[in-house]
Amino acid sequence: MTIKTLATSVAALALMAAPALAEVDFSGKTIEWVIPFSETGGSAKWANFFAPLLSEELPGNPTVVVKFMPGAGSTKGANWFQEQEYEDGTLLFGSSGSTQFPYLLNDPRVRYEYNDWIPVMATGTGGVAYLNPEDGAKFDGSANGLKDVDLIFGSQGATGLDLVPLLAWKMLGMNVEPVFGIKGRGDGRLMFERGEATIDYQTSSGYLSGAADLVAAGTAVPMMTWGALDENGMIVRDPTFPDMPSFKEVCAATDGCETEGVAWDAWKAFFISGYPSQKIAFLPKGTPQDVIDTYTEAFAAVRARPDFAEISSTQVGKYPMFVGAGAEKATDEATTVSPEAKAYVIDWLKESYGVTIE
Amino acid sequence: MDLFATALPALADAWALILQPVVLGYLVLGVVMGLAVGVFPGLGGIAGLSLLLPFMFGMEPVLGLALMIGMVAVVPTSDTFSSVLMGIPGSSASQATVLDGFPLARKGQAARALSAAFTSSLFGGLVGAVFLTLFIVVARPLVLAFGLPEMLMISILGLSMVAVLAGRVALKGLAAAGLGMLIGTIGVADAGGSLRMASYDFPYLTDGLQLVIVGLGIFAVPEIVSLLRQDRSIAKDAKLGAGWMDGVRDWFANKWLSVRCSLIGVLVGVIPGLGGSVVDWIAYGHAVQTTKDKSQFGKGEIRGVIGPESSNNAKEGGGLVPTLLFGIPGSGSMAIFIGAIALLGSGDIEVGPAMLRDNLDITYSIVWLLALANVVGTLLCIAVSGGIAKLTTIRFTYLAPFLFMLIAFAAFQSGQNFEDILALFAIGLIGIFLRRFDWSRPAFLIGFVLSNPVEKFSNQAFQIASFRFRKSFEEGIDYIFSPIVIVLLIVTVVSVVLGLRQAKTIMAEGEVQSGSKRAPIVFLLVILAYVVIAVLNANAIPDYNMTDKIVPLVIGGITLAALLILLVQMILRPEGDTIFADKEMAGEDADAPYGLWGTLAWFAGLIAATWVLGFILALAGFLVTFLRVRAQAPWPKTLILTACGLALMCVMAGALNRDFPPGLLQHAVDLPWPLK
Structure with missing residues (x-):
């Protein structure tokens, strides 16, 4: 017994955290924000950005620590979160497009159910596709001139966020050959810079920090953005890049590309899940309303900070940050896809890349 | 010239930024924290940096940089402690150091090996910084010249070091490397997502095995078990011979080797996507090839310590180039570093192509903060090395339970699965038998480390090459056989030829007697069975x-061929041939008072108890039982040591915000931390 007591007291010393009993007051508590990825990814950056801000706005100013639970392409962490029940409101989970896509595609590893979770905040991003100067010269707002060009693209895998560009290029009738197995979009850009890849895309922040310089230097030509969602759920030009056409415009201008029908619906569903509602913060099932409200208010207060636009520019850019009901709607859009659209994507993945999800 | 007109003032600005007392204070603070984290195997820079992240938000940029760089810079320095003293590779940067550093410690020359290693680290760090100062402004085209074929060739060059480290029977070395590569392919394939030797029903293996676990299993577990069986201190006769001044002298006598290995370190570090995994092996191979008397390698050759240690700190400097210029992290800690920079100040420092243009002074500050952190860290390490080296004179039975504790904790941190500890045990078993039958463990590890790069780069290079060939034959040939590729190809061929000629004199496992046929053949058949299953x-x-x-x-095909030839040789050759090397026949292991399985059972016991009770309760029971029963320690000593061990774990985990492996008990009952 002595040892156990000793260990416990040492632990208490190390933690220096005593449980408090007040209602929705997190004084002295530690909130764990679990991210199902490693310390090195984009979600880690995202959570680390919001954690100190959230801590300032929650009642009692609890310490918010980010915990990493990587594995199985984030399904391990999500499966773990599925089994968590509400305890005292000190658990938060961060999901991303890489967690949402396997769910949409009926990946066998998925044992989680988004409908059980309670979204409190969501942020998104956009994406920009660009070409090498030689092939970029053939782009005139439509992809008609690019149909008989072979292009190479450094890809992280067809079932991840790269699904959206790959499907878009396919719908435009372009012949893009993905080279799989790269780690991170930065590697893709490097491959493009080395001239090994001839087409690439970056998320908005990646484009601004890396690829925009290439465009300025004339070694890359921007093609299109994926667009952004307006309040009615329509795709409009990306507010960060108002001068670039969206995929919807390019598709409309290109022969054989339809902005309605099953292919379009499939693309749109995965686009929403991967970009405008890419990262979502959840509370576990069974969380009482007052705790949900506390978190919603805290995130709203973060968003209302006078310096928020400035400090968040590399995190969320000019895209809306959704809180409360907005986050719920965003989650809904990010995690629902019609059975036809789902079947279309699964078929296409199997046919084009031999990817089977069973 | 234009370039230098902007570079020189920026360099002056950088020094003005760095040389403020408060900046230096933060740097020292970072270094001290880095040392505290880095001496624990398997934690290293990532854990430390994540700890600092919450404080980075809005911090004065240069202060935040000083703190973070101080912490990152000393990890490849401080992990030398565990590699040299305990034979535990603390991180991928110090795998090659184990090969000669640990034998030196066993000879009672730990202080000498440590100070030689630290001096080399310091020097390597400084060479790296000087080189980078000149190089960073012109590095961009060079980095872009390294395409996939070039990276594939560098990985193959690293793989060719297997030839040097293959041991007395070259085929065994080849088979060990092949087995390492096959084990490296376990899990979901990067390219097409197929499962290899894994199943979604047992999700653990789908992510593949972590380097930390394989490194610990292959090097640390066999040494710990062997020493524990012999029941003695690490240093023979518990005496410390040479002191730390000898190590500094050793470094001075080999300063040119150190210069060359530093440059190898910077240059390989510059290439994104390869990082630290090959550098220390290439440096080790270079040290072997440039040494006249090769007979001491693997038995405690100081050049085998100086080479890799000079390169691994220089590599950190080189790794800054892809990180800062392209925004592409060369390692996990660099990825966090990039993320943290975005949080600093008003968030306007953005790593990437604009870094040199907009923030050259910050870039130079980073380069030189890294160099300064190296100096501070090395001096601190040398200062304590004499004292810490005394650990090697303690009776090992008192160290072993704590080492089991540390490696189990380190393994768990890599993926936070209970299976991590099981995998450590399984790989440890492989390591024990590789060691016993004199199959090259370094070759196995090199194979494992390079398995993924070789596979990835060859697939991608093949795909792009065939794309180019479709355009025109000439374009394809130009792509595959660039001048860099040809140079690397020549270097590789030369190093394989020389390596094979030298391999027989380099005994990574020391002298091993040969014995009867049965045990070595059984082990061979087990490996054969695995390889056949993996190929099928x-x-x-x-x-x-x-x-x-x-x-x-x-x-798998090559490994299979090597194994089959070995099998035929084993059948044909008489007992006592070198091919039947077996440590259990004669020597330290054979004379050990304790058996292998009984000793291993202690570790297995800790794992089994963890599965039931969770780590901390299991550890408490394990420490008490071990110290009472195996070490025969009196009760007061047992309790004090157990309390110290538990306290250490709790403080470490608490400070780093880490959990312990839970057991069945934790699933049934809610317990407070650290018991949960």
Whole structure:
């Protein structure tokens, strides 16, 4: 017994955290924000950005620590979160497009159910596709001139966020050959810079920090953005890049590309899940309303900070940050896809890349 | 010239930024924290940096940089402690150091090995910084010249070091490397997502095995078990011979080796996507090839310590180039570093192509903060090395339970699964038998480390090359046989030829007697069985996912051929041939008072108890039982040591915000931390 007591007291010393009993007051508590990825990814950056801000706005100013639970392409962490029940409101989970896509595609590893979770905040991003100067010269707002060009693209895998560009290029009738197995979009850009890849895309922040310089230097030509969602759920030009056409415009201008029908619906569903509602913060099932409200208010207060636009520019850019009901709607859009659209994507993945999800 | 007109003032600005007392204070603070984290195997820079992240938000940029760089810079320095003293590779940067550093410690020359290693680290760090100062402004085109074929060739050059480290029977070295590569392919393939030797029903293996676990299993577990069986201190006769001044003298006598290895370190570090995994092996191979008397390698050759240690700190400097210029992290800690920079100040420092143009002074500050952190860290390490070296004179039975504790904790941190500890045990078993039968463990590890790069780069390079060939034959040839590729190819061939000639004199496992046929043949058959299953498994992948099956098939085929030839040789040759090397026949292991399985059972016991009770309760029971029963320690000593061990774990985990492996008990009952 002595040892156990000793260990416990040492632990208490190390933690220096005593449980408090007040209602929705997190004084002295530690909130764990679990991210199902490693310390090195984009979600880690995202959570680390919001954690100190959230801590300032929650009642009692609890310490918010980010915990990493990587594995199985984030399904391990999500499966773990599925089994968590509400305890005292000190658990938060961060999901991303890489967690949402396997769910949409009926990946066998998925044992989680988004409908059980309670979204409190969501942020998104956009994406920009660009070409090498030689092939970029053939782009005139439509992809008609690019149909008989072979292009190479450094890809992280067809079932991840790269699904959206790959499907878009396919719908435009372009012949893009993905080279799989790269780690991170930065590697893709490097491959493009080395001239090994001839087409690439970056998320908005990646484009601004890396690829925009290439465009300025004339070694890359921007093609299109994926667009952004307006309040009615329509795709409009990306507010960060108002001068670039969206995929919807390019598709409309290109022969054989339809902005309605099953292919379009499939693309749109995965686009929403991967970009405008890419990262979502959840509370576990069974969380009482007052705790949900506390978190919603805290995130709203973060968003209302006078310096928020400035400090968040590399995190969320000019895209809306959704809180409360907005986050719920965003989650809904990010995690629902019609059975036809789902079947279309699964078929296409199997046919084009031999990817089977069973 | 234009370039230097902007570079020089920026350099002056950088020094003005760095040389403020408060900046230096933060740097020292970072270094001290880095040392505290880094001496624990398997934690290293990532854990430390994540700890600092919450404080980075809005911090004065240069202060935040000083703190973070102080912490990152000393990890490849401080992990030398565990590699040299305990034979535990603390991180991928210090695997090669184990080969000669640990034998030196066993000879009672730990202080000498440590100070030689630290001096080399310091020097390597400084050479790296000087080189980078000149190089960073012109580095961009060079980095872009390294395409996929070039990276593939560098990985193959690293793999060719297997030739040097293959041991007395070259085929055994080849088979060990092949087995390492095959084990490296376990899990979901990067390219097409096929499963190799894994199943979604047992999700642990789908992510593959972590380097930390394989490194600990292959090097640390066999040494710990062997020493524990012998029941003595690490340093023979518990005496410390040479002191730390000798190490500094050793470094001075080999300063040119140190210069060359530093440059190798910076240059390989510059290439994104390769990082630290090959550098220390290439440096070690270089040290071997440039040494006249090779007979001491693997038994405690100081050049085998100086080479890799000079390169691994220089590599950190080189790694800044892709990180800062392209925004592409060369390692996990660099990835966090990039993320943290975005949080600093008003968030306007953005790593990437604009870094040199907009923030050259910050870039230079980073380079030189890294160099300064190296100096501070090295001086601190040398100052304490004499004292810490005394650990090697303690009776090992008192160290072993704590080492089991540390490696189990380190393994768990890599993925936070209970299976991590099981995997450590399984790989440890492989390591024990590789060591016993004199199959090169370094070759196995090199194979494992380079398995993924070789597979990835060869698949991608093949795909792009065939794309180019479709355009025109000439364009394809130009792509594959660039001047860099040709130079690397020549270097590789030369190093394989020389390596094979020298391999017989380099005994990574020391002298091993040969014995009867049975045990070595049984082990060979077990490996053979695994390789056959792995090849069949890879062959079952459908052909449209050729990228996922070709490398396991080719590697498996070569390994299979090597194993079959070995089998024939074993059948034909008489007992007592070198091919039947077996440590249990004669020597330290054979004379050890304790048996292998009984000793291993202690570790297995800790794991089994963890599965039931969770780590901390299991550890408490394990420490008490071990110290009472195996070490025969009196009760007061047992309790004090146990309390110290538990306290250390709790404070470490608490400070780093880490959990312990839970057991069945924790699933049934809610317990407070650290018991949960």
